[in-house]
Amino acid sequence: MKVIVCVKQVPDSAAAVTVEGGVVDWGDAPLVINPWDEYAVEAGLLLTEAHGGDVVALSMGPEDAKEAIKHALAMGCSEAILVSDPALAGADAQAAARALAAAVEKIGDADVVLFGRQAIDSDTGILPPQVARALGWPAVTQVSALPAFDPDAKTFQAERTIEQGRQVVESKLPAVISVIKDYAEPRYPSFMGIRKASRAEIPLWSLADLGIEAPESVVTWPELMNPPEREVTTEIIEGDSPEEIATQLADKIIGEKVL
Amino acid sequence: MSNKVWVFIDQFKGAPVSSSWEALGAGRKLADELGTGLTALVFGEGVQAVAETAGQYGADEVLLADDASLTDFRPEPYAALFSKLAQEGEPAIVLFPTTTRGRELAAMAAVDLNTGVLVDVTEMALEGDAVVATRPIYAGKLLAKVRCSARPQLITLRVRAFGKPELDEGRSATITKVEPVMDEGQIATKVVEYKTTEGGVSLVDAGVVVSGGRGVANNPSLEPPADISDENEQEIWRAQQGFKLIGELAEVLGAAMGASRAAVDGGYIPYEYQVGQTGKVVSPDLYIACGISGAIQHMAGMRTSKVIVAINKDADAPIFNFARFGVVGDLYNIVPALTQAFRERLEK
Numbered sequence: 063m064k065v066i067v068c069v070k071q072v073p074d075s076a077a078a079v080t081v082e083g084g085v086v087d088w089g090d091a092p093l094v095i096n097p098w099d100e101y102a103v104e105a106g107l108l109l110t111e112a113h114g115g116d117v118v119a120l121s122m123g124p125e126d127a128k129e130a131i132k133h134a135l136a137m138g139c140s141e142a143i144l145v146s147d148p149a150l151a152g153a154d155a156q157a158a159a160r161a162l163a164a165a166v167e168k169i170g171d172a173d174v175v176l177f178g179r180q181a182i183d184s185d186t187g188i189l190p191p192q193v194a195r196a197l198g199w200p201a202v203t204q205v206s207a208l209p210a211f212d213p214d215a216k217t218f219q220a221e222r223t224i225e226q227g228r229q230v231v232e233s234k235l236p237a238v239i240s241v242i243k244d245y246a247e248p249r250y251p252s253f254m255g256i257r258k259a260s261r262a263e264i265p266l267w268s269l270a271d272l273g274i275e276a277p278e279s280v281v282t283w284p285e286l287m288n289p290p291e292r293e294v295t296t297e298i299i300e301g302d303s304p305e306e307i308a309t310q311l312a313d314k315i316i317g318e319k320v321l
Numbered sequence: 322m323s324n325k326v327w328v329f330i331d332q333f334k335g336a337p338v339s340s341s342w343e344a345l346g347a348g349r350k351l352a353d354e355l356g357t358g359l360t361a362l363v364f365g366e367g368v369q370a371v372a373e374t375a376g377q378y379g380a381d382e383v384l385l386a387d388d389a390s391l392t393d394f395r396p397e398p399y400a401a402l403f404s405k406l407a408q409e410g411e412p413a414i415v416l417f418p419t420t421t422r423g424r425e426l427a428a429m430a431a432v433d434l435n436t437g438v439l440v441d442v443t444e445m446a447l448e449g450d451a452v453v454a455t456r457p458i459y460a461g462k463l464l465a466k467v468r469c470s471a472r473p474q475l476i477t478l479r480v481r482a483f484g485k486p487e488l489d490e491g492r493s494a495t496i497t498k499v500e501p502v503m504d505e506g507q508i509a510t511k512v513v514e515y516k517t518t519e520g521g522v523s524l525v526d527a528g529v530v531v532s533g534g535r536g537v538a539n540n541p542s543l544e545p546p547a548d549i550s551d552e553n554e555q556e557i558w559r560a561q562q563g564f565k566l567i568g569e570l571a572e573v574l575g576a577a578m579g580a581s582r583a584a585v586d587g588g589y590i591p592y593e594y595q596v597g598q599t600g601k602v603v604s605p606d607l608y609i610a611c612g613i614s615g616a617i618q619h620m621a622g623m624r625t626s627k628v629i630v631a632i633n634k635d636a637d638a639p640i641f642n643f644a645r646f647g648v649v650g651d652l653y654n655i656v657p658a659l660t661q662a663f664r665e666r667l668e669k
Contacts, residue, residue, distance in 0.1 A: 075598045075618050079462040086463065097599050155438065156431055182598055185458055186440040188428035191396055195432035200509040201396055203425060219513065223593065224421045225525065226333050227517035234509040243592045243599070281437035285466035289457070292624065298647045307648055308658030311630070312666055314646055318628050320606035321529065321574065321667070 063115030063213045065106040066166055067139065067176045068193070069099040069130040071123055072183045081286045095130040098178025100248035103134045105208075105241045106176050107249070113213050115173075116140045120165055122150065122158055128264055135259035136251030142262065143169070147269045147276070154281035155184075159192035164272040166197060173213050177240040179204055187240075194238035202233050206244035324358035324382060325413040325450065326351050327473075329403070329427075330375055331420050332363070333394075337371050339485060339526060340418035342378045344478050346486030347445065348416045349379040354447055355413075360384060361494065362406070364399055366392040369496075376494030379486050383494045388501045393512035394422045398503040400429035405502050407434055412473045413450045419477040427475045436471035443482040452476060460598035460621035480525055481604050524594065527577035529607045530623070531570050532596055533652075534581035536612020536633060537563030537589060540653045553588075560589035563652065567611055570660045573667065579603065579623075581613045597622035611652040615640025632656065 073079065077091030095103075106117040119134035119142040121127065131142040145165050150157065166175055175197075180187035187203075194201035202220045206228070210219035216235040221228055223242060251259070269276055299314070301307040315321065328348040330341040345361060352359040361380035363372045365387065372383040384406060390398055403426060407415065415430075417423035419441045427438045443464075444455040452474050458465050469475070524530065538560035545555040564578070571578045579601075580594040596603055598618040608626035613619060615631070615638055623629070624643065631644035632652050641647045648655050 073459075075460075076616070078617060079459045081463055086459075155428075156435075159432065183459055185460060186438070187424055188431070188438055188440055191425045191428040192432050195400070195429040201425065201429070202510065204421060221516075224333075225338070225523055227515065229515050230513040232511045232513050237509075243595075278435075279437075280435075280471040281439065281467060281469050283465040283467045286458075287464045287466070289461060289464050289624075292643055294629075294643060294645055296641055296644050296647050298641075298649060300649075304650070304654040304658040305662075307650065308655060308662040311646060311648060311655075311659060312662035315607065315628070315630065316666060318607075318645070320628050 063110060063113050064169070064172045065109055065115065065117045065174050065176060066120050066169060066172045067099070067102050067106040067117055067134060068162060068189075069103065069119055069121050069134050070096045070181045071121065071127040071130040072096045072181055075182055081288050084286060086286060093129045095133040096178055096181045098180060098182065098243075099130060100133070100137070100178070101241050101243055101245050102176040102178045103137050103139065104246045104248040107138050108246060109174070109208070109211065113211065118143065118169055120162065120169070121145070122161060124151075125266060131264060132259040132262070133251065135262050136255040137249055138255060142264050144264050144266050145272070146266045149269055149276035152279060153277070154279040155186055155188050156192055156281075157277035157279040159189055159196050160274065160277040161269065161272065162189070163193050163196035164274045165267060166193070168267070168272055173235050175236070175238045177238065179240050179242050190238050190240040197238070199236050199238055200233045201238045202231055203240040205239050205241045323410070324352065324360040325355055326357060327360045327362060327407075327410070327412040327415040328380070329415065329417045329423060330361050330363045330371060331418050331423050332365050332368060332371050335365060335367055335371065337374065338418060338420060340420060340478070340480040342485050343481070343483040344416040344418050345375060345378045345380060347478060347483040348414075349486065351414055351445070351447065351452070355450060358382060360410070360412070362403065364391045364402065372496050373493065374488075377488050377490055377492050379492070380494040383496045384499050385496050386499045386501055390501050390503065390505050390508065395508060395510050395512065396425040396429050397510065398501060398508050399426050400433060401502045402499070403430050404433035406499060407473055414452060415473050415475050417475070417477045419479050423477050427477050431475050434473065436473060436475060437469040438475045438477065439467050439469055440477050441479045442476050443479050445476070460602060460618075461624055462621055479604070522575065522577040524577045524579055524596070524601050525603055527603065527605050529574045529576035530579045530596070530603055530605045530626070531567050531574065531576045531609045531611065532579035532581065532613060533564055533567045533584055533590070533611050534613030534619075535583040535587065536652055537567065537584060538587065539612065539634070557588050560584065560587065563612070564590055566653065566656045566660070570609070570656055570663070573660050573663045581616070581619050610640055610644070611656055613640055614638045615643065
């Protein structure tokens with residue numbers, strides 16, 4: 063069985079992110095694998111441990127955007143590919159989806175393509191269904207468990223989270239699946255894994271290698287802004303007893319007319 | 322179908338979600354500004370009443386697909402139908418609520434129609450028929466102005482960012498029936514069952530959220546039952562006593578309960594309660610943070626709350642910098658007293 067996990071390099075979630083002259087600045091925070099994607103890598107490794115096969119980590123970004131795939135390799139993926147082409151700079155989600163779908167087809171014979179639920183920088187969450195659509199495969203998103211998975215019969219059952227609770231879905235393979243944190247705690251990279259990842263030659267695939275023209279990007283973000291400062295005067299409520307504090311606080315909250 | 326502004330009405334088991342009406346209200350404004358009509362799309366089974374309500378909330382026309390293959394939302398048949406209607410009707414703008422369903426449908430339709438999606442938008446302005454939208458990125462640490470050069474512009478609106486319009490019972494829309502384009506045999510997925518949450522308030526839709534953090538486990542005077550000897554399990558047991566108090570406050574306020582990542586990672590409460598950059602992003606009118614220090618990842622998930630209240634033992638906790646009201650004290654004392662105070666005031 064072949065599993066492809068799509069991973070993205072992003073600034074660490076603890077970074078204070080600001081805009082300086084239209085350029086995003088995350089200070090000296092490290093670049094890391096998108097935290098959601100670690101769950102996808104874990105899900106891929108668990109699937110191949112149960113059913114055999116290999117996990118290929120696939121990423122897209124500038125030539126040096128290798129943190130995410132190196133982490134995926136260190137966790138245990140057997141192979142990694144970086145789709146990188148100057149023509150993809152500023153690609154919108156749909157263009158990225160078309161490039162990734164072409165890479166999935168070039169890798170070939172995948173049973174499943176896994177994603178984390180969304181990237182913590184662009185925060186769109188639309189890439190998994192868009193890659194599925196570009197491939198003509200079903201998409202099952204926000205999956206917390208795969209209670210059944212049969213690569214021979216090419217079917218699986220997924221438990222997924224929607225606003226109203228959990229839903230159990232049956233689907234055919236191949237499919238695109240995005241997973242959430244409930245799926246499984248991601249393993250730490252082993253020492254051997256880290257050594258292997260640091261020495262790995264990571265192939266770069268250009269659009270020419272994928273055999274496609276540069277997909278058109280129609281979404282642009284001409285302006286980035288720091289959010290307005292939260293203008294808040296903090297009022298500390300004090301009193302001689304919890305009851306006295308609570309009474310004052312309840313009255314003040316009611317006075318804000320937010321209930 | 323010559324209306325230039327369309328809105329997808331998201332429903333679950335025949336009940337429209339409230340954010341669909343927020344999107345319809347935002348669509349009405351755009352349509353009026355453009356001097357065009359407003360079309361609502363209602364897909365499902367047994368959803369005639371939803372179509373009628375869409376008229377009362379401001380739609381001029383409803384495209385209604387009522388069919389057994391559309392009972393449960395599945396992205397493939399919904400996208401196939403949506404894309405066909407959009408190819409025929411050529412709307413300039415289509416709005417969706419940013420729900421799991423709205424997001425998936427817009428994403429797939431964008432591939433079919435070779436256009437873009439502006440996701441989780443919090444503000445919109447028009448330049449001609451082009452929408453300049455504002456959306457939070459990096460979990461709200463930054464804002465981006467975004468636009469889409471292709472048509473239709475598919476835009477998903479953040480839940481609770483746009484006001485819900487008034488229902489006008491005297492209003493009605495022209496309802497046009499449309500047929501699905503995929504039959505059951507062509508659809509690769511099937512919904513087997515739902516395990517829906519009983520009662521409780523959905524976190525992202527909630528007007529009031531009461532959250533707990535690492536501090537909920539911090540009550541050494543609580544003695545765990547003798548049969549719990551593992552230290553980690555004792556900590557979880559303590560935390561659960563704290564979350565009981567938070568749950569009681571939430572119940573009195575008709576609020577949803579939330580948690581910080583520290584509380585979820587500690588095993589105190591399931592992940593579905595997590596608020597923050599790697600959890601849910603909420604924007605309630607009132608957010609009460611109990612025993613939460615206010616790490617940047619947590620603040621990213623609730624910073625747009627109207628009024629933030631912080632209860633924390635540590636006077637230096639960063640959460641106090643964002644709070645309108647703060648109490649430096651033990652949540653185990655303050656929260657039950659606050660529950661009681663609200664009970665006396667709100668249940669009169």
